[in-house]
Amino acid sequence: MKRFGSLQWILLAAGIIAILGLTGMNVYSLYALHENTLESSRENKKLQIAEFTDKIRYRFFKKFIGLGSADINRLQEQFENTGAFTPKVTKLLNKAAGDSIYDNIYFIPSGSDACQTQSPILQYSTENIFEETSDYPAVVCDGMGIARTQIKSLLADYQYNNKVLFDSHRSITIVLIDPSQHEVFGYLTMPFNQDFLRNSYLPKVLTQRFGAEEYPGMNVWLRDWTNNEIIASSNPNATYDRKQIQFVQNFPDFFDYWKVEVAFTDESTIAASNASLIKNLVVMGAAMLLLLGALVFMFRSARKERALAERQANFLANVTHELKTPLSVMQAAGENLADGRVQDQQRLKNYGSHIFSEAVRLRNMIDKLLDVAKADAGESLVNPQPTDIGEVVKSYLDKHQKFFQEKDVILDISIDKNLPAVNIDRNSLETIISNLVDNAIKYSTNEKYLGIRVLTQNDHVKLCIEDHGVGIAKKNLSNIFTKFFRVEDSLTAKTKGHGLGLSIVKNLVELNSGSIEVESNPNDGSTFIITFPILSDSAPKASLNSLSTQPESESRNKELEEHVS
């Protein structure tokens, strides 16, 4: 049994550890998920920035989409003959000429040494042809020079008829190539309109794409790192602070001196993620408490069941002994009487009273067992009648006067006059009183005090049975009404009993619509207080009750007479 008990504790501890472990793992996963959510939200923002820089790049040559399918040999021929490009390419040039991002469109045929000698170069005019001009900015020659150097190394394997090259943020050059000969036909160079670029285009796209209204969760700045100048910002209200920059993105092969710098402002993501984290933690906490509660409940129930089983086993052992003892005594006495061996009057009397008292003991025992069995089966029959509790108490005391005298019981009885009637079963009340009085004497010390009070209080009649006995420790108070429960101490060990009396009392009190409480202090004594509701419009009905019920001993005598005859 002991080993089983410690196994139970080990299992409970293992269960609790498992629940706590699982909870710990879940909390850890939730936090990891929370971190991942933030991380992936930032990764997503970085992708948005990269996509943004690609889009800007595309913006600079989108007007020339379609150039790839132009026939460069025809273009060359047309240009040499007329000074103009083929209609298809001219159309593209016209579109570009109308785009405010470019200042002008210049063309430097391959082999021209215009920039070296400061001689005129070709500029696209409103008449759709190229005209010579000597008034061109140095940035045109820089752009063309960079393109010329870069294309040289690519030309041998190049498959396409054009190549777009940037001079940082200053110009774009489209190199026109004859892919069959791997030769450059010329350079279309377009300086950027710096005013439009810096003051109009870039601020606009930044605010449009990452402006505060959309709440993208970040502030984005475009910074010229060579002279530490902010060119544009996504949120004019946000102040640039280098220390808060968490991510820097370069432009792909253009805007070499400019960088996109990002400060994440994840408040909304963090708030959303925190809210979901808290929600999950609360749900998990509740589930964990529920699980722990269920586990502890199951554990306690199992222990209770075990304790009950143990008590029942003890009870069976005791009860068998207690049933056999009076029977053996009665059997021996009866045998002696039947043999006619006992002639002496005094001995005959002794045998008779022995048989009688053992029979009473046996009957009480059997009655108790039957009461418990009936209560268990829900069959305790009560026959409520208007009853005067004071009268029942008096009659009980009368019947047991001799017993109290023998036991030196100090009686302290107080019964209110004009007690109202209550609607209860008289037999039940007698059993209740007899059990409580028995206990009061059983668990008394040297002073056998028995106080019985019957009084009216508000709409109730109270029956209080008090002793100055050993009392009951607080921890046991809630158990004493449980079937088979006995306080485990040296006195109880010496006192006969089976832990059934109080469970029968409680059952009977409740069947009669009453309630029972106990007030007790170890070594001071106990008071059992039973309360029954007053019968409405009741008057004192003492005489009525005494007539309505047939006293127990009378009915027993009748049974005996019938049996003997």
Ligand code: ADP
């Ligand atoms: P039992 O047959 O053991 O007396 P009961 O159901 O009548 O069974 O009582 C249950 C337990 O409650 C007893 O074993 C005893 O420990 C305690 N008890 C009951 N009445 C009293 C009392 N008046 N004073 C002290 N302890 C009591």
